[in-house]
Amino acid sequence: MAFDCSCFFLVVLFSASCKVITSLDQMCIEKEANKTYNCENLGLSEIPDALPNTTEFLEFGFNFLPTLHNRTFKRLINLTFLDLTRCQINWIHEDTFQSHHQLSTLVLTGNPLIFMAETSLNGPKSLKHLFLIQTGISNLEFIPVHNLENLESLYLGSNHISSIKLPKDFPARNLKVLDFQNNAIQYLSREDMQSLEQATNLSLNFNGNDVKGIELGAFNSTVFQSLNFGGTSDLSVIFNGLQNSTTQSLWLGVFDDTDDKDISSAMLKGLCEMSVESLNLQKHHFSDFSSTTFQCFTQIQELDLTATHLAGLPSGIKGLNLLKKLVLSVNHFDQLCQINAANFPSLIHLHIRGNMRKLNLGVGCLEKLGNLQTLDLSHNDIEASDCCSLQLRNLSHLQTLNLSYNEPLGLQSQAFKECPQLELLDLAFTRLHINGPQSPFQNLHFLQVLNLTYCFLDTSNQQLLAGLPALRHLSLKGNHFQDGTIMKTNLLQSVGSLEILILSSCDLLSIDRQAFYSLENISHVDLSHNSLTCDSIDSLGHLKGIYLNLAANSINVISSHLLPILSQQSTINLSHNPLDCTCSNIHFLTWYKENLHKLEGSEETMCANPPPLRGVKLSDVKLSCGITVVGIFFLTVFLLLFTILLFFAVKCLLRWKYQHI
Numbered sequence: 001m002a003f004d005c006s007c008f009f010l011v012v013l014f015s016a017s018c019k020v021i022t023s024l025d026q027m028c029i030e031k032e033a034n035k036t037y038n039c040e041n042l043g044l045s046e047i048p049d050a051l052p053n054t055t056e057f058l059e060f061g062f063n064f065l066p067t068l069h070n071r072t073f074k075r076l077i078n079l080t081f082l083d084l085t086r087c088q089i090n091w092i093h094e095d096t097f098q099s100h101h102q103l104s105t106l107v108l109t110g111n112p113l114i115f116m117a118e119t120s121l122n123g124p125k126s127l128k129h130l131f132l133i134q135t136g137i138s139n140l141e142f143i144p145v146h147n148l149e150n151l152e153s154l155y156l157g158s159n160h161i162s163s164i165k166l167p168k169d170f171p172a173r174n175l176k177v178l179d180f181q182n183n184a185i186q187y188l189s190r191e192d193m194q195s196l197e198q199a200t201n202l203s204l205n206f207n208g209n210d211v212k213g214i215e216l217g218a219f220n221s222t223v224f225q226s227l228n229f230g231g232t233s234d235l236s237v238i239f240n241g242l243q244n245s246t247t248q249s250l251w252l253g254v255f256d257d258t259d260d261k262d263i264s265s266a267m268l269k270g271l272c273e274m275s276v277e278s279l280n281l282q283k284h285h286f287s288d289f290s291s292t293t294f295q296c297f298t299q300i301q302e303l304d305l306t307a308t309h310l311a312g313l314p315s316g317i318k319g320l321n322l323l324k325k326l327v328l329s330v331n332h333f334d335q336l337c338q339i340n341a342a343n344f345p346s347l348i349h350l351h352i353r354g355n356m357r358k359l360n361l362g363v364g365c366l367e368k369l370g371n372l373q374t375l376d377l378s379h380n381d382i383e384a385s386d387c388c389s390l391q392l393r394n395l396s397h398l399q400t401l402n403l404s405y406n407e408p409l410g411l412q413s414q415a416f417k418e419c420p421q422l423e424l425l426d427l428a429f430t431r432l433h434i435n436g437p438q439s440p441f442q443n444l445h446f447l448q449v450l451n452l453t454y455c456f457l458d459t460s461n462q463q464l465l466a467g468l469p470a471l472r473h474l475s476l477k478g479n480h481f482q483d484g485t486i487m488k489t490n491l492l493q494s495v496g497s498l499e500i501l502i503l504s505s506c507d508l509l510s511i512d513r514q515a516f517y518s519l520e521n522i523s524h525v526d527l528s529h530n531s532l533t534c535d536s537i538d539s540l541g542h543l544k545g546i547y548l549n550l551a552a553n554s555i556n557v558i559s560s561h562l563l564p565i566l567s568q569q570s571t572i573n574l575s576h577n578p579l580d581c582t583c584s585n586i587h588f589l590t591w592y593k594e595n596l597h598k599l600e601g602s603e604e605t606m607c608a609n610p611p612p613l614r615g616v617k618l619s620d621v622k623l624s625c626g627i628t629v630v631g632i633f634f635l636t637v638f639l640l641l642f643t644i645l646l647f648f649a650v651k652c653l654l655r656w657k658y659q660h661i
Contacts, residue, residue, distance in 0.1 A: 027039065027042055027044075027048055027050065028042070028050065028051060031057075032057070034052050034054045034055070035054065035055065035057060036055075036056065037051060037055055037057070037058055037059070038059040039058065039060050040060065040062050040063070040083075041062040041063070042063060043063065044060070044063040044064065045063070045064045045065065046065075046072075047072065047073060047075075051076065053075050053076065053077070054078055055078065055079065056078050056079060056080045056081070056102075057079075057080065057081045058076065058079060058081065058082050058083065059083045060082070060083060060084055060087065061083050061085030061087065061107075062085065062086050062087070063087050064087060064088055065084065065087040065088070065089055066088050066089060066091070067089070067090065067091045067092075067093065068084075068089060068091065068092045068093060068120075069093040069096060070093070070094070070096055072096065073096075073097070073099075073100065074099055076100070077099045077100060077101075077102075078102060079100050080102050080103060080104050080105070081103075081105045082100075082103060082107065084107060084108055084111065085107055085109045085110050086109070086110035086111065087111060088111065088112070089108065089111035089112075090111075090112060090113065090114045090115070091114060091115045092113070092115065092116045092117060092120040093117050093120065094118075094122075095119055095120070095123065096121075096123075097120070097121060097122070097123040097124055098119075098122055099123060100123050100124055101123060101124060102125075102126070103123070103126075103127060104126050104127060104128045105128065105129040105130075105131075106121075106124075106127065106129070106130055107131040108130075108131060108132055108135060109131050109132075109133040109134055109135070109155075110133070110134045110135070111134075111135055112135070112136050113132075113135045113136060113137070113142075116142065116143070116144050117144065118144045118146055119144070121144050121146060121147050121148065122146055123147070124147065125150075127147065127148065127150060127151060128150055128151060128152040128153065129151075129152060129155075130148075130151060130153070130155070131155045132155065132156050132159070133155050133156065133157045133159070134157070134158045134159065135159060136159065136160065137160065137161060138159065138160040138161060138162070139161070139163075140156075140161065140163070140164070140165065140166055140167055141167050143167060143170075145167050145170050145171065148170070149171045149173075149174070150174055151171065151174060151175060152174055152175060152176045153175070153176060153178075154175065154177070154178050154179070155177070155179040156178075156179060156180055156183070157179050157180065157181040157182050157183070157205075158181070158182045158183070159183055160183065160184055161180060161183040161184060162184045162185060163185070164178075164180060164185060164188065164192045164193075165191065166195040166196070170195060171198075172195065172196055172197075172198045172199045173198040173199065175196070175198075175199045175202060176199075176202060176203060177202075177205075178196070178199075178202060178203070178204050178205070179205040180204075180206055180209065181205045181206065181207040181208050181209070181230075182208040182209070183209055184209070185206060185209040185211060186209065186210065186211060186212045186213065187211070187212065187214070187215075188206075188211060188213070188214045188218050188219075188241065189215045190215050190217055192218070193218045193219060193221070193222070194221070197221050197222060199222060200222070201223065201224070201225040201248075202224050202225060203225045203226040203228075204224060204226070204227050204228070205228040206228060206230075206232075207228045207229070207230035207231060207251070208230065209229075209231070209232075210231055210232055210233055211232050211237060211238065211241075212234070212237060213237060214237060214238070214240070214241020215241070216240070216241065216243065217243075217244070218241060219241070219245035219247075220245060223246045223247070224245070224246065224247035224248070225247070225249065226247060226248060226249035226250070226251065226278075227242070227247045227249070227251070228251040229250075229251065229252055230251055230253050230254065230255070231254055231255055231258055232252065232254075232260075233254075233258060233259060233261060234260070234261050235252055235260075235261070235263060235267055235284075236261075236267050236270070238252060238270075239267060239268070239269075239270025239271065239273075240270060242270070242273075242274050243270070243274060244274065245274050245275070246274070246275040247274075247275070247276055248276075248277045248278060249276075249277065249278040249279075249280075249302075250276045250278065250280070251280045252279070252280060252281055253280050253281060253282035253283055253284070253304075253306075254282070254283045255283065256283070260284065262286065262287035263281065263284050263285065263286050264286075264287045264288055265288050265290065265292050265293045265295075268293060268294075268296055268297075269295070269296050270296070271296035271297065272295075275299060276300060277299065277300065277301045277302065278300070278301060278302035278303075278304075278325075279300050279302070279303055279304070281303075281305055281308060282304055282305070282306040282307055282308065283306070283307045283308065285308070285309055286308065286309075286310075289310070289314070290314050291314045291315070291316045291317045291318070293314075294317050294319065294320060295318075295319065297319065297320060297323075298319040298320070298321075298322065299322060300320070300322065300323055301322050301323060301324045301325065302324065302325040302326075303323060303325070303326050303327070304327040305326075305327060305328055305331070306327055306328070306330050306331075307329070307330040307331065308331065309331065309332065310328065310331040310332065311331070311332045311333060311334070311338065312333065312338035312340070313328075313338065313339050313340045313343065314340065315340045315342070315343065316343075317340070320343055320344055320346075321345060321346055322346065323344050323346060324346060324347065324349065325347070325348065325349040325350075325351075326344060326350050326351070327351045328350075328351070328352045329351055329352060329353040329354050330354045330355070330356060331352075331355060331356065332355070332356045332357055333352070333355055333357065333359060334357055334358075334359070334360060335359070335361075335362045335365070336352075336360065336365040336366065336377075337362045337365035339352070339365070341365060341366050341368050341369050344369065345368065345369075345371075346371060347371065347372055348371055348372060348374065349372075349374040350366070350369070350372060350374065350375050350376070351374075352376065352377055353376055353378050353379050353380070354378075354379040354380070355379075355380045355381075357381075358380075358381040358382075358383070358407075359377070359380040359381065360382075361377075361382055361384055361387070361388075361391040362391065363390045363391065363393070364390065364394070365391070366392070366394075366395060367393045367394035367395075368394075369394075369395065370394055370395075370396070370397065371397055372395055372397060372398055373397055373398060373399045373400065374398075374399065375392075375395070375398060375400065375401050375402070376400075377401075377402065377403055377406075378402045378403065378405050379404075379405045379406075380405075380406055381406060381407050382403065382406040382407060382409070383407035383408060383409070384409050384410065385410040385433075386410055386435075387403075387409045387410060387411060387415055388403075388409070388411075388415050388416060388418075389412075389414075389416070389417055389418050392416070392419055394418065395418055395419050396418065396419070396420065397421055398421060398422060399421055399422060399423045399424065400422075400423065400424045401419060401422055401424070401425050401426070402426040403425075403426065403427050403430055404427060404428040404429055404430055404451065404453075405428065405430065406430045407430070407431075408430070408431040408432070408433060409427075409430055409431070409432055409433070410432075411432055411433065411434055411435065411440035412435050412436065412440065413435075413436050413439070413440060413442070414438075414440065414442060414443045415440035415441075416440070416441065416443065417443050419444075420443055420444065420445070420446070421446055422444050422446065422447050423446055423447060423448050423449065424447075424448065424449040425441070425444070425447060425449070425450050425451070427450075427451060427452055428452070428454060428455070428475070429453060429454045429455075430455060431455060431456045432452075432455045432456065432457060434457070434458065434464065437461065437463055438463060438466075439463050439464055439466040439467055439468075441465065441467060441468055442466050442467030442468075443467060444467070444468060445467070445468075445469055446470055447468050447470060447471055448470055448472045448473065449471075449472065449473040450465075450468070450471060450473070450474050450475070451475045452476055452479065453475045453477040453478055453479075453502075454477065454479070455478075455479060456479065457476070457479045459476070459479055459480065459481050459482070460481075460482050461491065462490065462491050462493070462494070463491075463494070465492070465494050465495050467494075468494070468495055468497075469497060470497060471498060472497060472498060472499045472500065473498075473499065474495060474498055474500070474501055475502035476501075476502060476503055476506065477502050477505050478504075478506065479506055480506060480507050481506060481507075481508060483509070484507050484508055484509035485508070485509060485510045485511070485512065486503075486508065486510075486512060486515040486539075487515065488512040488513075488514045488515060490515055492515070492516070492518065492519065495518075495519075496518045496519060496520060496521070497521055498519050498521065498522055499521050499522060499523045499524065500523065500524040501519065501522060501524065501525050501526070502526045503525070503526060503527050503530070504526050504528040504530070504549070505528075505529040506530055507530065508527065508531065508532055508536075509530075509531050509532065510532070510533075510535065510536055511527075511532070511536045511539040513538050513539050513541070514539075516539060516540065516542070516543065517542060519543075522543060522546060523545070523546050523547065524547040525540070525546055525547070525549070526549040527548075527549060527550055527553070528549045528550065528551040528552050528553070528573070529552040529553075530552075530553050531553060531554050532550065532553040532554060532555065533553070533554050533555060534555050534556070534557060534559065534562060537550075537555075537558070537562045537565055538562065540565055540569075541565050543568075543569070544569070545568070545569065545570050546569050547569070547570060547571045548566075548569045548571065548572045548573070549573045549600075550572070550573060550574055550577070551573045551574065551575045551577070551601060551604075552575070552576040552577070553577055554577070554578065555574065555577040555578070556577070556579060556580045556608070556609065557580045557584060557585045558585065558587075559588075560587040563588065563591045566591070566595075567595065569598065570598065571598055571599075571600050572595075572598055572599055572600065573599070573600040574599070574601070574605050575600075575601030575602075575603075575605045575606075576601075576604055576605075577608075578608035578609065579605070579606070579608055579609075579618065580608070580609045581607035581608075581609065581610065581613045581616070581618065581621050581623070582609065582610055583623060583625035586623055586625050589618065589621065589623055592605075593618075596619060602617065602618070603617065605617065606618065607621060
């Protein structure tokens with residue numbers, strides 16, 4: 001498809017023709033040249049001839065391939081990943097993949113399989129991951145066992161399976177993940193589990209099956225990486241059936257629509273008869289919650305009590321000296337002291353997110369947690385006029401602190417002096433009131449990541465970021481600068497160690513040429529979603545080899561003298577800018593096509609002007625700017641007339657001279 005436009009220079013003498021050629025869209029999207037392709041949802045009934053034989057990664061879902069045979073993918077012998085989700089496959093014939101020795105992942109999710117030949121999976125020498133989710137399987141004998149010796153994960157979710165007994169001679173030795181979620185499994189026998197004896201550190205998923213019985217000793221012979229019985233209504237069945245078993249992780253959470261029995265202290269005594277390191281009980285109710293509830297938790301190292309309707313934890317809990325991680329999110333605490341932190345002297349990670357009530361930090365509620373390294377208190381409506389020294393008392397080993405998505409916090413000078421080892425501090429979407437001219441972060445000499453997204457800061461305070469010699473990642477997204485300008489002298493001059501700087505959505509209009517001169521180690525600058533023009537690119541002239549995001553600004557014409565600045569960067573994003581696709585921008589458009597390997601978001605980098613080209617990708621535009629036939633005609637006429645006029649002028653001049661001799 002072509003468009004023509006004419007523009008005149010020096011009235012009608014010179015003109016430029018702007019011819020745009022848009023390439024035909026390929027049916028399949030090329031993600032990596034000659035290797036990775038997405039052909040999903042194109043209504044295809046065969047492999048397109050345009051796909052190169054070197055293709056390794058192919059997403060072919062949501063097409064129409066009712067029958068697979070040994071000619072279907074024959075020429076794509078380099079395939080390592082093949083996704084055939086919902087291709088209406090019914091039949092998979094003999095030796096379908098016999099030429100695909102490198103195939104390691106095969107996805108057959110959502111296909112109504114009727115038949116799989118015994119040798120249908122022959123060929124791949126290292127098939128490791130097989131997805132048979134929602135394929136209508138009701139019996140595991142349906143799965144061909146040939147050539148599965150290296151299988152590591154088998155996904156069989158959302159089928160009609162009632163018995164997990166694997167086919168005879170099924171090679172389970174290398175199996176690491178076996179997923180039966182959302183099937184019809186209600187009873188697990190010792191005979192069923194014997195077929196898995198070869199596997200070690202297996203992750204077994206029965207989520208959504210509501211198991212009602214487990215034969216005693218069924219899980220004794222294998223050490224598991226994880227067991228998931230999520231959605232089981234009666235946990236006593238699980239605890240009784242898992243006696244003398246060993247697993248690193250046990251997931252027993254329920255869902256909002258599960259009609260489950262309340263957990264009693266007597267029920268949890270089953271934990272005394274098994275070895276578990278990580279336990280998840282999310283969304284359960286406790287019938288008699290007291291210190292005795294935890295008497296069999298002595299070996300637990302990670303405990304997740306998310307959304308268990310708790311308003312407090314009892315004091316005097318004994319035996320939790322090994323507990324390293326505790327999750328108490330989405331509960332009903334009024335004050336942080338109600339968790340009775342002294343019960344968990346060895347705690348390293350504490351997460352209390354999304355509390356259902358406004359959470360008061362109290363004073364020194366966590367001071368007994370001297371080993372704490374990670375504290376997440378985000379999404380809790382926390383509000384404090386003087387934060388956070390008293391609240392975080394004695395947390396000298398804390399390395400990660402998340403106070404994002406809370407109510408306004410007032411920060412004094414050295415607000416985090418109790419946490420001098422902090423490496424990551426997240427205050428995003430929490431309005432901060434800085435009380436005083438000094439930096440509240442000035443004692444955090446080890447801080448590497450600081451997230452101040454939408455904190456409504458006074459960015460004119462040049463001392464705001466003082467005292468952060470190790471800071472590498474800084475986000476000031478959503479904070480406004482005075483008059484929309486980053487001046488030569490600014491708050492960034494004290495953080496010369498920065499490597500990543502986020503200044504998106506700051507309503508920026510301009511940047512001084514020397515604003516970033518102190519950032520000698522910078523490698524990533526995000527200036528997207530502002531109102532910057534091409535003049536601001538000049539401020540980046542001293543930066544080289546960086547990731548530069550200028551998406552969604554007001555850049556239209558980029559002058560040729562700015563192109564070297566862009567050329568010296570590693571990756572550039574110019575998408576969603578009102579770019580000019582006329583001959584006045586020809587130097588940039590030429591540079592753009594020559595540097596596509598550096599450009600990110602090219603699918604969204606489109607012309608905004610002239611109107612006929614609005615929405616056309618820059619990579620699809622070719623301009624031909626020069627003198628047209630019409631221009632040549634007028635130039636010739638002009639030169640001819642000029643020559644004639646010059647001739648007569650000279651003739652008249654000579655005649656005049658002769659007359660006056």
